[in-house]
Amino acid sequence: MNMDPVTQHSAQLTRRHFFGRSSTGIGAAALASLLGGGATAAPGASGLPHFAPRAKRVIYLFMNGAPTHVDLFDYKPKLKELHGKPVPQEYVGGKRFSTMTGNPKGKLMLSPVEPFHRRGQSGAWVSDLMPHTAGIADDLCFIKSMFTEQVNHSPAVTFFLTGSEMAGRPSMGSWLTYGLGSETDNLPAFTVMTSVSKGTSCGQIFYDYYWSSGFLPSRLQGVKFRSGGDPVLYLSSPDGVSRPVRRGILDDLAKLNELRFRDVSDPAISTRISQYELAYKMQASVPELSDISQEPQHVLDLYGPQVKERGTFAHNCLMARRLIERGSRFVQLMHAGWDQHNSITTELYNQCRDTDQPSAGLVMDLKQRGLLEDTLVIWGGEFGRTPFIQGNIKNRRRWGRDHHPYAFTTWMAGGGVKPGITWGASDDLAINSVTDKVHVHDFQATILHLLGIDHERLDFKFQGRRYRLTDVHGKVVKGIIA
Amino acid sequence: MIRAPDSLQYGKLDELNKGITASALKVERVEERLFTREEGQNASQSEVAKGLPKKVVEALSRGPAERNPAQLGEVEKHYREGMAAYSALLKKLREQVAEREKLEKSFVRVMVMQDKPGSRKSFILDKGLYNQKREEVSAEVPQSLPALPEKAPRNRLSLARWLVDPSHPLTARVTVNREWQKFFGTGLVKTVEDFGAQGEKPTHPELLDWLASEFIRGGWDLKALHRLIVTSATYRQSARWTAELARKDPANRLLGRGPRWRMPSWMIRDHALAASGLLVNRLGGPSVKPYQPKGVWAEATFGKMRYSQDKGEKLYRRSLYTFWRRIIGPTIFFDTAKRQTCEVRKILTNTPLHALATLNDVTYVEASRALAQRVLEKAGPEPADRATMAFRLVTCRRPDADELKILLGRLAILKEQYSADPGAAAKLLSVGDSPRNTKLDAIEHAAFAGLCSLILNLDEALTK
Numbered sequence: 001m002n003m004d005p006v007t008q009h010s011a012q013l014t015r016r017h018f019f020g021r022s023s024t025g026i027g028a029a030a031l032a033s034l035l036g037g038g039a040t041a042a043p044g045a046s047g048l049p050h051f052a053p054r055a056k057r058v059i060y061l062f063m064n065g066a067p068t069h070v071d072l073f074d075y076k077p078k079l080k081e082l083h084g085k086p087v088p089q090e091y092v093g094g095k096r097f098s099t100m101t102g103n104p105k106g107k108l109m110l111s112p113v114e115p116f117h118r119r120g121q122s123g124a125w126v127s128d129l130m131p132h133t134a135g136i137a138d139d140l141c142f143i144k145s146m147f148t149e150q151v152n153h154s155p156a157v158t159f160f161l162t163g164s165e166m167a168g169r170p171s172m173g174s175w176l177t178y179g180l181g182s183e184t185d186n187l188p189a190f191t192v193m194t195s196v197s198k199g200t201s202c203g204q205i206f207y208d209y210y211w212s213s214g215f216l217p218s219r220l221q222g223v224k225f226r227s228g229g230d231p232v233l234y235l236s237s238p239d240g241v242s243r244p245v246r247r248g249i250l251d252d253l254a255k256l257n258e259l260r261f262r263d264v265s266d267p268a269i270s271t272r273i274s275q276y277e278l279a280y281k282m283q284a285s286v287p288e289l290s291d292i293s294q295e296p297q298h299v300l301d302l303y304g305p306q307v308k309e310r311g312t313f314a315h316n317c318l319m320a321r322r323l324i325e326r327g328s329r330f331v332q333l334m335h336a337g338w339d340q341h342n343s344i345t346t347e348l349y350n351q352c353r354d355t356d357q358p359s360a361g362l363v364m365d366l367k368q369r370g371l372l373e374d375t376l377v378i379w380g381g382e383f384g385r386t387p388f389i390q391g392n393i394k395n396r397r398r399w400g401r402d403h404h405p406y407a408f409t410t411w412m413a414g415g416g417v418k419p420g421i422t423w424g425a426s427d428d429l430a431i432n433s434v435t436d437k438v439h440v441h442d443f444q445a446t447i448l449h450l451l452g453i454d455h456e457r458l459d460f461k462f463q464g465r466r467y468r469l470t471d472v473h474g475k476v477v478k479g480i481i482a
Numbered sequence: 483m484i485r486a487p488d489s490l491q492y493g494k495l496d497e498l499n500k501g502i503t504a505s506a507l508k509v510e511r512v513e514e515r516l517f518t519r520e521e522g523q524n525a526s527q528s529e530v531a532k533g534l535p536k537k538v539v540e541a542l543s544r545g546p547a548e549r550n551p552a553q554l555g556e557v558e559k560h561y562r563e564g565m566a567a568y569s570a571l572l573k574k575l576r577e578q579v580a581e582r583e584k585l586e587k588s589f590v591r592v593m594v595m596q597d598k599p600g601s602r603k604s605f606i607l608d609k610g611l612y613n614q615k616r617e618e619v620s621a622e623v624p625q626s627l628p629a630l631p632e633k634a635p636r637n638r639l640s641l642a643r644w645l646v647d648p649s650h651p652l653t654a655r656v657t658v659n660r661e662w663q664k665f666f667g668t669g670l671v672k673t674v675e676d677f678g679a680q681g682e683k684p685t686h687p688e689l690l691d692w693l694a695s696e697f698i699r700g701g702w703d704l705k706a707l708h709r710l711i712v713t714s715a716t717y718r719q720s721a722r723w724t725a726e727l728a729r730k731d732p733a734n735r736l737l738g739r740g741p742r743w744r745m746p747s748w749m750i751r752d753h754a755l756a757a758s759g760l761l762v763n764r765l766g767g768p769s770v771k772p773y774q775p776k777g778v779w780a781e782a783t784f785g786k787m788r789y790s791q792d793k794g795e796k797l798y799r800r801s802l803y804t805f806w807r808r809i810i811g812p813t814i815f816f817d818t819a820k821r822q823t824c825e826v827r828k829i830l831t832n833t834p835l836h837a838l839a840t841l842n843d844v845t846y847v848e849a850s851r852a853l854a855q856r857v858l859e860k861a862g863p864e865p866a867d868r869a870t871m872a873f874r875l876v877t878c879r880r881p882d883a884d885e886l887k888i889l890l891g892r893l894a895i896l897k898e899q900y901s902a903d904p905g906a907a908a909k910l911l912s913v914g915d916s917p918r919n920t921k922l923d924a925i926e927h928a929a930f931a932g933l934c935s936l937i938l939n940l941d942e943a944l945t946k
Contacts, residue, residue: 168822196784203784207809209822218817219831228777233813234838238847240910240928241935245899246841249936252892256885257941265723266742271832272941279837336784464680 042189044181049452054416054481055376056183058176058447059320059331061359064157065204065338068385068401069409071348074144074430075116075125079387082429083111087388091431098151098403100341100390107388109429110399113344122420129352132304132360133411138420139363139372140411141480145424145433148383148405148440153204153339156382156405159440161210161332163469170214170460171222172444173330175469176451178216179458184327186278186285188223188232191323192332193316195227197354200337200347211332215462222332225319227311231290235283250280289322302361306354314358321365324375338381342391342400363413376415376450384408387430407433410443416450418482438477445474450481485589488766498582505575506547512568517542535560546572551580590768597637627652646702652677654694658707659684660826662693665711667743667828667946668735675826685735717741744830745946747815748801751845754938755798757875758852760916762795769805770796773844773914774813782810797915814843840939847931848914850938854930858922865893872934876943889933896929 070079085108092104101107114128119137126134133140150156155165162169170178173190182189192211196203211222225231237246254273261269292300292308295318306312313335320331335355340348359379366372385401385408392398407426413419424436438446445455448469455474459466468474487495517528525531526542534542538560541553549557554576561569604621608614621636623629628650634640645653656677663669670690673681684690693707700706711717721742731738745753755761771792779789787807791797804812811818816836819825840846853872861871869889873881881889900907907928911918918927937943 166822168820194781205783205786205809208782208811209820212820214820217831218829219833223835226777227781229775232835232838233775233778234835234842236842238842238844238910238913240906240908240913241847241932242899242903242906245896245906245932248892248895248899249932252888253936253939255888256936259884259888260941264721264742265728266721267723268742268744268832268945269941272744272944275832275834276837276841276939279834279841282834282838463676 042182044177044179045458048179048458050454050457051452053450053452054374055414055450056374057324057329057331058173058376058378058415058451059324059362060172060333061317061355061362061377061379062157062161062332062334063338063355063379063381064206064334064336065153065340066156066381066383066385066403066408067338067351068340068344068348069144069404069407069426070110070385070387070401070430071112071114071344072127072130072352073125073142073409073411074384074407074426075112075127076387076426076428076430078428079109079430080111082109084108084393087431088429091427091429095406096151097386101386101402104386104388107386108393109387110344110389110393110401113348113399120420122422124420124422129349130356132357136360136363136413139367140413141417141419142409142411142422143424143438143443143477143480144407144409144422144426145435145437146380146384146408146410146440146443147433147437148408150383151403151405153382153403154207156403157204157210158207160380160382160443162212162214163441163444163471167207167209168212168214169467170216170220170469171209171211171332172447172469173211173222173332174213174216174220175448175458176330176453177220178213178460179453180329180451182327182329186281187289187323187326187328189329190220190222190332191225191328191330192222192334193225193227193319194334194336195311195313195316196336197313197347197350200350201343203336204339206334206336210334215467216460222330232282232286235286237283246280246283250276285326289326290319292318292322299365302357302365304357304361307358312358313355314361317358317362318365321362321369321371324366324371325369340385340400341402342398344399344401345396366414372414374415376417376447377413378410378447379412380410381408384430404431406431412480416482417480421480423477423480436477436479439473441470441474442477445470446477446480449476483591484594485586486592486766487586487589488768489764490767491585491589492766494585495582498578498585502547502575502578502582505571505578506545509546509568509571509575512571513542513546516565516568546575549575549579551576551583554579590766595638597639601636648698651691651694654697654702655690657702658693658697659690661704661707662711663828665708665717666737666741667830668733672735673827675824686737741946743946744832744944746828746830747817747836747839748804749946750840750944751801751814753876753943754840754846754849755800757938758849758934759856760798760849760852761800762798764795764799767803770799770803771805772797772799772812772814778810778813779807793915814839814845837939840944841935844914846938847910847935848916850935851911851914851918851927851931852916853934853938854927855919855922857934858927858930859919865890868930869893869933872930872937876937877940889937892936893929893933896932897925900925900928900932 086106087104087109089105097104112127116125116127117134118124119126119134122138124137124140124142126137148156148159150159150165158167159165161171177189194206211224213221223232226233230236253276257269257273300307303314303318306314307318309315313333316333320333323331337347337351363372363377366375366377384404386404390400390402407430424438425434426432427434448455448458455468455470459468513525517525517530519525519528524543526539531539531542537556541549541556544553554572558569558572558576604619605615606617606619608616623644628647630636630640630644644650659669659671660674663674670686671677671682671684696710697707716737717740719740721740723739727738752761771789773791774789779787806812806821808821811821816839817829817831853875857868857871861868866886869886870880873889904925907924910928910931911924
């Protein structure tokens with residue numbers, strides 16, 4: 001049964017009204033879909049951004065397992081002096097360490113395994129383990145005074161990415177797409193890719209709550225791009241369904257759905273029609289995104305020898321750039337295997353080999369395209385590693401470092417961050433963050449700030465109270481903003 | 483640990499038990515004559531039993547139905563020579579009991595909780611830290627609710643009894659509210675998980691209360707509650723939006739129109755399996771692992787865990803039997819629980835990823851193929867009858883003239899497309915494990931499979 005045209009018209013008007021005003025109705029939730037609608041791309045929360053953003057998008061290179069700040073960036077000559085001597089009690093007294101270390105009393109200090117040098121104009125200290133990162137030191141802002149509250153991997157990663165050590169809160173990418181919406185009409189606004197170095201013995205599982213939307217609508221959760229098969233689950237049409245066959249089916253599907261809409265006027269039906277249309281577009285846009293055959297050799301070379309191999313960090317870095325170019329908001333790359341409890345002299349080298357050049361290459365590539373200006377690149381893990389040894393100091397092959405939450409290093413580049421600076425400092429043994437300390441919530445507040453968001457005003461009411469990425473904490477680190 | 487039979491096993495068990503009861507009765511009758519004894523004594527206490535081997539006496543001290551196979555075997559062996567008929571009866575009973583033991587061993591084992599003897603000391607933990615104990619606390623129920631009987635032990639059994647006490651207002655309200663959500667998409671109390679201070683107030687408090695008291699009065703009968711809801715005038719209203727209703731109550735909290743919402747993904751899958759005739763509608767049994775793209779578990783766990791897909795009927799069981807891994811849920815479902823805390827509220831969102839799943843996942847492609855086969859076999863030769871039957875199986879109504887015209891138009895084009903590319907038809911018809919009826923013309927079957935995929939993706943097919 002069809003409505004008369006006048007009723008039809010007013011129902012439509014109401015539908016628009018409903019989309020525009022209701023933040024909870026199914027229509028609104030559906031319209032603000034994961035993939036927005038072209039020029040009108042999926043909107044974010046009202047009133048956002050709060051102020052002019054410096055960055056429009058983020059690539060977070062999450063180094064899962066906690067890279068050793070002591071061996072990579074936080075150069076402390078005194079460590080070499082004290083190599084093999086017990087850790088001074090005044091640095092560690094009363095502090096909680098992982099159960100592997102237990103009481104740190106009497107643990108022996110361990111010198112960095114490779115030499116450090118000052119790099120570029122800025123003179124930032126970077127270890128020889130990271131030659132490519134060293135080469136772009138003048139583009140980077142090192143934060144050497146990071147500290148966290150968590151001492152085990154999963155809670156610490158969850159703390160960094162969701163603001164709470166307990167799993168279940170929305171992750172940073174979900175908050176950002178919730179707040180800022182999407183700028184692409186045929187690719188996910190929030191994408192996740194994972195990798196691990198071959199042959200590593202210390203990879204941690206990637207839990208999907210690292211990119212969960214928590215209590216935010218589930219369309220905001222990160223879309224995991226896979227390293228094998230379809231990059232996006234169920235992307236390929238089944239065998240025997242050609243593009244024209246699919247197109248024809250979808251055309252008539254839309255026609256039938258429109259008939260239904262005329263009958264019941266449920267706005268969810270219109271949403272469904274566009275949802276299927278977007279799925280069809282995505283079936284073309286994702287393969288186009290993944291096809292790197294048109295990338296010139298000199299660009300591929302930036303990312304290093306593994307760039308063509310799906311599932312590697314290098315390949316994911318290139319994909320991150322391609323996603324960002326096509327309007328994606330938040331790309332979260334996670335690379336596991338940084339957990340060197342007994343492999344500082346062995347597997348650490350593989351980790352650096354597999355991540356150093358791609359990370360630096362990504363920054364250079366973004367820069368040469370003019371994308372670095374409004375793209376924030378973040379590099380870092382969930383905590384640092386102990387400046388004292390885990391293992392037997394006489395057995396160099398098995399040297400290791402344990403989890404260390406009290407000081408570690410991250411870096412940022414682009415997106416309105418001052419290039420070529422070092423922010424904050426740890427003490428002379430890299431044990432405790434002491435100058436301009438940056439807590440995880442401060443770090444998150446700063447990221448949101450760079451994207452034009454006041455972290456205290458991006459909230460969501462759930463179970464009777466308003467939640468934020470930064471909980472009730474966080475201070476923007478103004479000193480690193482250009 | 484308890485053993486939980488599925489419906490097939492349960493049926494077998496029932497049959498065996500009946501047989502055992504009958505056989506035991508026969509043995510009992512013989513033994514009553516054989517081992518004469520006083521009223522209330524067992525066979526081993528009979529004068530006749532004196533001097534029998536110890537193991538035989540031991541077996542006779544139990545009723546025939548209570549003996550295990552070994553015990554039955556002892557008596558059977560002892561009398562094999564002298565009393566062949568009695569021994570044969572024992573042999574039969576022994577075999578039946580042994581078979582029951584074997585069957586029971588094949589049941590799935592399920593973990594259950596049990597109170598430990600005595601009570602454990604519990605403390606308030608300062609800021610939740612496990613090693614920062616403050617004052618000791620004991621078990622009690624919230625003061626705003628009916629009190630526990632004074633003498634009742636503070637344990638799980640008392641809690642369970644308290645929860646379903648007819649004078650307890652909350653349990654029934656929470657339950658009927660969840661059932662209401664199942665039919666209307668939203669509970670009368672929207673926060674179905676939270677009736678506390680931070681929950682939302684009911685839109686229709688009297689209705690909630692009435693439903694709850696009816697539910698208790700009817701002996702907590704869920705089926706009766708469902709009937710009450712689905713036969714109500716409220717439920718049977720048209721789901722049509724009008725401009726006025728859309729303006730006054732866009733979310734339909736005041737129930738001015740009938741419910742209409744996208745089904746949860748598990749229900750969409752069940753619906754497709756049912757419409758296509760693939761569904762295996764059997765109760766109980768262990769979890770099953772239906773289709774899932776290769777490498778999903780392996781990628782999440784660096785190859786430590788690999789998904790091994792089941793075969794046969796396990797691919798077609800209701801979604802509730804699907805195996806869940808906590809770190810990564812079944813990929814065929816969307817808008818699923820996060821698997822960190824218990825979730826009872828429906829989350830319904832729409833993204834193109836959902837459309838990709840119902841268009842491309844093996845489950846749905848196979849369902850399209852099976853649905854096509856079903857109508858080709860059952861609906862007669864006319865394309866219109868076939869399309870109508872497929873449409874009805876999915877939407878529960880006949881297509882109107884306009885709709886049928888579109889369906890038949892598409893069918894004609896699909897036939898042309900697959901005639902031009904028989905290889906594609908063969909490929910489409912080989913998706914999924916279930917065998918296809920090879921007597922059907924492949925071009926015809928593939929074209930109908932395409933049409934059925936369209937029908938299974940109609941808004942109406944995905945929507946309640």
